[in-house]
Amino acid sequence: xxxxxxxxxxxxxxxxxxxxxxxxxxxxxxxxxxxxxxxxxxxxxxxxxxxxxxxxxxxxxxxxxxxxxxxxxxxxxxxxxxxxxxxxxxxxxxxxxxxxxxxxxxxxxxxxxxxxxxxxxxxxxxxxxxxxxxxxxxxxxxxxxxxxxxxxxxxxxxxxxxxxxxxxxxxxxxxxxxxxxxxxxxxxxxxxxxxxxxxxxxxxxxxxxxxxxxxxxxxxxxxxxxxxxxxxxxxxxxxxxxxxxxxxxxx
Numbered sequence: 001x002x003x004x005x006x007x008x009x010x011x012x013x014x015x016x017x018x019x020x021x022x023x024x025x026x027x028x029x030x031x032x033x034x035x036x037x038x039x040x041x042x043x044x045x046x047x048x049x050x051x052x053x054x055x056x057x058x059x060x061x062x063x064x065x066x067x068x069x070x071x072x073x074x075x076x077x078x079x080x081x082x083x084x085x086x087x088x089x090x091x092x093x094x095x096x097x098x099x100x101x102x103x104x105x106x107x108x109x110x111x112x113x114x115x116x117x118x119x120x121x122x123x124x125x126x127x128x129x130x131x132x133x134x135x136x137x138x139x140x141x142x143x144x145x146x147x148x149x150x151x152x153x154x155x156x157x158x159x160x161x162x163x164x165x166x167x168x169x170x171x172x173x174x175x176x177x178x179x180x181x182x183x184x185x186x187x188x189x190x191x192x193x194x195x196x197x198x199x200x201x202x203x204x205x206x207x208x209x210x211x212x213x214x215x216x217x218x219x220x221x222x223x224x225x226x227x228x229x230x231x232x233x234x235x236x237x238x239x240x241x242x243x244x245x246x247x248x249x250x251x
Contacts, residue, residue: 006116007094008040008049009085011165012102013078014058018201023062023102025205028212028219032199033062035105035212035219037071042220043109045116046098052088054078082162086153089146096120097149099142099165103199105208108223112141115181119143124179126169131180138197139183139223142166148176192227196240203240210236 012023012033019025023033030038033051041049050072053059059075066073074091076084089097098116100107111129119127128142129135148169152161156168169176183192199205214229214236215221230237 004095004120005047005093006045006096006098007089007092008043008046008098008100008112009074009088009094010036010040010049010051010100010102011081011085012051012053012062014062015054015056015078016103016200019199019205022199022205024065027105027205027209028216030219031065032105032205032208033065033102034069036100036102036107037069038219039105039107039109040100040112041071041109043112043116045113048072048092048094050074050088050092051102052076052081052084054084080162082153082156082165082168085165086149089149094146097144097146099144101140101198103204104138104140104197105199106136106138106197106211106223106226107141108139110222111135111139111183115141115143118179118181122179123177125176126166127179127181128166128170129181129183131170131178132182133193134183134191136192136195136197136223136226138195138199140198141181144169151175195230195237196243197226201240201243203243207236207239210239 014021016022024031027035051066052074053062055075056078063073074088076087115127115129125148126144130140152168156162161168
């Protein structure tokens, strides 16, 4: 089989409307972006990890932080994130792109590897664990070919389709072959998709900080370790249980 270059592109910016500067917030022994990069970097299926941020002056600190972390940084459009992804993929000669966002500091390299494995084995245009949610929100992993990204970049027109990179693909199953990757059940057979492990608001940051504090000094814990923690201390999930997930159209 011909080898392919698999590149994880981590989407990051300082200008979050609900929690500005969250990517550089302290989390355990690193910044939140540092934790995401470290966790993604543990995935065995990847050839490279790239942070894709904007070309705005406000994101200069992110670019400097990437240099300090020793991770590649691509800078592009602030509003047209799909454009930014397409040019980042071209710059780093990706054949397959893994999309991750910097507000998911509990991202699991084993889950990422599983989605990549399924993508390579079954050959869809797009594979993800977000089409039918069986994982907590915050383990989101999307994998697609660079050709799929090229088509989306060329064809997507609605603003939210360009802000969120992949909606044009999964909203058109008649044009793209989609593969939904489901997760295994956790203890007791519970579907953990109701848990919120992503960071949009201060309460989300408080939650992930509590998780990291409980797991310290380890920061290489798995998503199953977090599930066990929440089973033992369910009050932790209440920290951000009230936070509403934004709709795609809200940006």
